[in-house]
Amino acid sequence: xxxxxxxxxxxxxxxxxxxxxxxxxxxxxxxxxxxxxxxxxxxxxxxxxxxxxxxxxxxxxxxxxxxxxxxxxxxxxxxxxxxxxxxxxxxxxxxxxxxxxxxxxxxxxxxxxxxxxxxxxxxxxxxxxxxxxxxxxxxxxxxxxxxxxxxxxxxxxxxxxxxxxxxxxxxxxxxxxxxxxxxxxxxxxxxxxxxxxxxxxxxxxxxxxxxxxxxxxxxxxxxxxxxxxxxxxxxxxxxxxxxxxxxxxxxxxxxxxx
Numbered sequence: 001x002x003x004x005x006x007x008x009x010x011x012x013x014x015x016x017x018x019x020x021x022x023x024x025x026x027x028x029x030x031x032x033x034x035x036x037x038x039x040x041x042x043x044x045x046x047x048x049x050x051x052x053x054x055x056x057x058x059x060x061x062x063x064x065x066x067x068x069x070x071x072x073x074x075x076x077x078x079x080x081x082x083x084x085x086x087x088x089x090x091x092x093x094x095x096x097x098x099x100x101x102x103x104x105x106x107x108x109x110x111x112x113x114x115x116x117x118x119x120x121x122x123x124x125x126x127x128x129x130x131x132x133x134x135x136x137x138x139x140x141x142x143x144x145x146x147x148x149x150x151x152x153x154x155x156x157x158x159x160x161x162x163x164x165x166x167x168x169x170x171x172x173x174x175x176x177x178x179x180x181x182x183x184x185x186x187x188x189x190x191x192x193x194x195x196x197x198x199x200x201x202x203x204x205x206x207x208x209x210x211x212x213x214x215x216x217x218x219x220x221x222x223x224x225x226x227x228x229x230x231x232x233x234x235x236x237x238x239x240x241x242x243x244x245x246x247x248x249x250x251x252x253x254x255x256x257x258x
Contacts, residue, residue, distance in 0.1 A: 008061075008106065009114055009129050015056040016104050020120035022049045023087055027121060028096045043094065046070055049086035053104065057082050064106075069208045080108045085208040089185035098122055101186040105212030110233070115215030117190045126190045128219030134193055141194040143222040143244035149251040152177040152198035152244075155188040161204050172255050173201055189213045189242045193220035198244045199252060203227075205238040217242055223249050227256050 026045040050070040057066060065081035066074045075081070082104065087093050089100035098121035106114040117126040126141070128134035134141050146152050154177035156162065156170075163170040174180065177198070181188075186209070188200040193216050202210070210224070210232055217224050223246055224232055227239040241256075243249035 011060050016118040019053050046087045099187045103212035112215035115212050128216035134220035143220045144195045146198045147247040153179045155181050155183045155200045157202040192242050200242040202240040207234050210240050
């Protein structure tokens with residue numbers, strides 16, 4: 001197995017860069033939609049993009065396992081494995097909103113090593129790797145150092161889901177921070193990594209939605225956990241906090257009643 005992390009990062013960035021041309025061929029064009037078991041939409045763009053990424057990963061890293069949203073798992077007993085979300089934010093994609101992303105993460109012995117967020121319509125690539133820091137389009141990025149929640153810029157993802165499932169928690173979140181925005185998908189987490197905002201509270205996620213973000217956020221100096229304060233893994237329940245500092249994480253855990 002390859003051990004040169006810098007080479008692996010370069011290959012992975014190249015793969016997602018080339019893969020991002022695929023959804024852009026379909027973006028803001030008529031699409032046939034299908035519904036998954038959870039009623040979320042899927043398109044030919046999702047499947048074609050993941051198929052391309054899987055083929056390229058298999059060619060470049062034949063010993064590694066793969067876990068993708070559309071086509072499941074392969075060789076997850078391997079020492080290293082990749083996790084793929086070909087279009088994170090399909091609802092954004094199908095409605096012409098450019099804030100859909102592409103997620104790719106690599107794990108070694110179940111520990112996050114590399115995390116990539118590619119935003120095809122924005123032509124932005126966020127990359128984080130253990131011991132290598134984080135970048136956006138090759139420029140170094142880092143989380144803010146905010147420690148006071150009262151002065152924090154906080155995004156709440158999937159607000160309607162949270163309000164329907166837990167209106168008390170949602171109400172508490174609507175009063176935190178200096179600035180609040182309701183949002184979706186991976187981009188707010190990348191904004192924490194790049195120092196634009198301070199925290200994201202998210203819910204209803206699958207492993208391919210959150211696990212590729214961990215190495216990026218941590219490489220930028222931030223933290224991620226579930227709503228109980230525990231590290232994220234394949235068995236996490238999909239409720240996630242991303243924060244620029246441990247202090248903000250702890251304050252948000254208290255707000256959430258962890």
